[in-house]
Amino acid sequence: MAPANRPEILLLSLARYCSFFDETYSSLIDKLAESATVNCAKTVTGAIRYLGEHNPKAIIITDPGLIEDANAEVLPKVISYFDNFFASGFELPWKSGDYHRTEFEFNRSCVLPQGAMTSSLPGPYSMKTLHIKNARPHEKIFVPVRNARTQSHVLPPTPVDPTQARYVAYCGDANAEEGSDKVILSLCGLRG
Known part of the structure; x- marks a missing residue:
């Protein structure tokens, strides 16, 4: 207990x-x-x-x-x-989206779980993630920054689909980024 x-x-x-x-x-x-x-x-x-x-x-x-x-x-x-x-x-309309690295920022129009600490959320940061398609606007916690482009050491940058979300209380982060830790802790109502 x-x-x-x-x-x-x-x-x-x-x-x-x-x-x-x-x-x-x-x-x-x-x-x-x-x-x-x-x-x-x-x-x-x-x-x-x-x-x-x-x-x-x-x-x-x-x-x-x-x-x-x-x-x-x-x-x-x-x-x-x-x-x-x-x-x-x-029965959500969510689907797997693109998988790449880009810059994300907090979506101030999202609805967070009760007790989530927005003051602990990081500012815009770069991460590699599996994006989510078809999330409704209030479900998108982190979204690509305006005019975001993919980030790669191998491929040239390309425009990012701004309709895809990074967090919908689903963490697609494949590399355990420090910013992701802060987001998860915040969504759990804990300080990072």
Whole structure:
């Protein structure tokens, strides 16, 4: 049981990518652990038990295991947890978008989870990410800066599709950027 004054964060790692996640995102995990009780569910049984007994402040899904058929029992628990955010059983119009590095900034017209700390969000910063298509304007937390161009050491810069989002309470960051840690901590209501 977590102390009453420390929020709980659940890392949901059903595809057994946890060691990759632990290594790549060790800085984020350390920062989360400074202010919250961090638990990791690696099995269907463990995830169902945890979500039946706890109400975490945030669930961070660390890998695609949640959508695998073998883990189907966990999905209803996660859906009920996300309640209004993923209303109607994840029937969102979101699709995978482009995958590249560019400069992003906070979208002031977005709707953030209750308790999110906007003062902790970074200013414009560069990151490599899988973008999301079809997010509604209020769901886009970070968006490409005006006139953004792709950033690559190999390919020439090209214009970025400004309709795609970087965060929709989904973190597509592939390289564990420091700015991304700040965003995730802020969305969890924690200081970075």
